Amino acid sequence: MRLTDLPDVNFTDPNKDVVESQVITIYERVIGRKLADGDPVRLFILAMTYIIILLLQKIDTDAKMNLLKYSKGSYLEHLGALVGVHRNTADKAVATVRFTLSEIRPTNVVIPEGTRVTSSDGKLFSTTALNLIKAGSPHGDFRCLALEAGIGSNGIELGELNQLVDPIPYVSQVSNITKTVGGTNIEDDESYRERIHEAPESFSVAGPTGAYMYWAKTASEDVGDVRVTSPTPGT
Structure with a gap:
């Protein structure tokens, strides 16, 4: 059975008119007299009735939280x-970002873990591990995760993650070579x-x-x- 097929249930009836009528009737029965519309006691009872209605609504809501x-x-x-x-849980979007050198180096160039790159609209991504651009290579392609989880970092097109937030010697350019995907709320x-x-x-x-x-x-x-x-x- 689908949940939507289950009948609705209510644990209390916080109907304003019903509650007011019940409270006033009980009071009049106990005291033995009718309350006029402008009677201060009636006005006080109506104020208390408002609190009773709020409590009934809370009881109904809290009970339903068990269903x-x-x-x-x-x-x-x-x-x-x-x-x-x-x-x-929410997941972070991921992309592959290419780090390009200004010139080919005879030694490895270190790309520290947590190196941040961003798009023009401020979507931040960072490397997930310590990476190396090997000696003799003009660039390195590394996995980067969005700093914030959620779908908001999905769909960044190729080349739009193109700003290096944390400068690295000899790195002149960054650019995502895959579209950002995988972010979920x-x-x-x-x-x-x-x-x-x-x-x-x-x-x-x-x-x-x-x-x-x-x-x-x-x-x-x-x-x-x-x-x-x-x-x-x-x-």
Whole structure:
């Protein structure tokens, strides 16, 4: 069953008119007199009723956080932990950047780990390891990661990472020779909720369709949806 097919539930009824009527009726029954519209006691009760309504709304919201259909944020992560499903974290975009020398050197040129390059719009990337441009080579191609995770650093075209932030002797030019890819945002509640709902499918080792769908969606936040087919029965 899909989560959207489940009936809606409410743990309280914070209807303003109903609550006000109930509170005033109880008070009048206890005191034994009717309250006029302008009675100070009635006005005080209406003020207290507002607080009661807020509490009822909070009780309803907090109770729903225990149900997969309504849960969100850190509450949803607690439900996911019960079935071993954790929210996919944000990933950083990656690219290959070419460091070009002003002239060929007879010795190796060191490109320190963490050397930063940037685009004209300020998207920063840095090298992920200590690299060397070998002696006699005019350039070296090295892996660089975005400094910030998320999709915002994806799609930087070839040659747009062309500014060296941290100067290195003999390096005259930098340029990405691959388009930046792989950056993802932290998994949103809806996608995470669906994976928690599908998690029991993953417990089987018999290869059910649901298990393939679950593990494919778990692989990356880039996966939007999955369809499973088999070319022949049992295969």
